[in-house]
Amino acid sequence: xxxxxxxxxxxxxxxxxxxxxxxxxxxxxxxxxxxxxxxxxxxxxxxxxxxxxxxxxxxxxxxxxxxxxxxxxxxxxxxxxxxxxxxxxxxxxxxxxxxxxxxxxxxxxxxxxxxx
Amino acid sequence: xxxxxxxxxxxxxxxxxxxxxxxxxxxxxxxxxxxxxxxxxxxxxxxxxxxxxxxxxxxxxxxxxxxxxxxxxxxxxxxxxxxxxxxxxxxxxxxxxxxxxxxxxxxxxxxxxx
Numbered sequence: 001x002x003x004x005x006x007x008x009x010x011x012x013x014x015x016x017x018x019x020x021x022x023x024x025x026x027x028x029x030x031x032x033x034x035x036x037x038x039x040x041x042x043x044x045x046x047x048x049x050x051x052x053x054x055x056x057x058x059x060x061x062x063x064x065x066x067x068x069x070x071x072x073x074x075x076x077x078x079x080x081x082x083x084x085x086x087x088x089x090x091x092x093x094x095x096x097x098x099x100x101x102x103x104x105x106x107x108x109x110x111x112x113x114x115x116x
Numbered sequence: 117x118x119x120x121x122x123x124x125x126x127x128x129x130x131x132x133x134x135x136x137x138x139x140x141x142x143x144x145x146x147x148x149x150x151x152x153x154x155x156x157x158x159x160x161x162x163x164x165x166x167x168x169x170x171x172x173x174x175x176x177x178x179x180x181x182x183x184x185x186x187x188x189x190x191x192x193x194x195x196x197x198x199x200x201x202x203x204x205x206x207x208x209x210x211x212x213x214x215x216x217x218x219x220x221x222x223x224x225x226x227x228x229x230x
Contacts, residue, residue: 004159040125040222042120042220042221042222042223043160043206043218043220045217045218048217090159090160092160104162104165105162106162107152107159107160107161108159109158110158
């Protein structure tokens with residue numbers, strides 16, 4: 001595997017389910033990101049982890065819970081979601097979040113989530 | 117807060133024709149500017165980026181973009197479009213005042229007709 005991978009690629013869940021999205025980066029990067037991409041809306045940054053420490057949480061509801069056990073893996077745990085949470089969830093990684101704009105982010109293919 | 121505007125939701129061009137996708141940002145200082153492309157079912161791929169220096173930036177796949185400070189614009193161009201360029205294109209901006217986080221535009225969907 002190369003680059004950034006995400007599993008599953010598609011997920012359908014009920015509002016009472018608990019599920020997790022997984023992201024893995026094979027680039028040796030130190031920062032990882034979760035974005036939400038909804039139809040006809042700009043990408044929204046949800047969380048940023050740098051060296052396994054959460055450095056950004058953009059007012060995301062607590063029904064989304066991220067976990068970064070090491071610099072290569074990032075999870076998004078989902079619980080009691082709402083239909084409006086249906087979206088494409090993209091994971092990205094970069095070498096060093098604190099390098100700022102010089103730090104290119106590499107994106108995974110995303111998980112298409114549908115909440116019934 | 118910084119923001120990015122891509123005024124065209126959809127654009128259709130003929131194969132071989134030239135392309136220009138518009139992007140305007142709101143921020144006073146010089147930001148970092150990016151263009152990404154997203155093919156169906158794929159993640160985002162960086163086409164090019166501007167940090168400083170020459171205002172005309174060359175990217176991959178034959179794309180270029182020009183930073184115009186006076187117009188707060190960073191339009192993406194390609195002289196001759198190929199059918200494989202059909203995708204969604206996102207402009208993004210980052211700057212140190214906002215922690216260097218990427219802020220994306222809503223995207224422009226490019227359709228290429230033969």
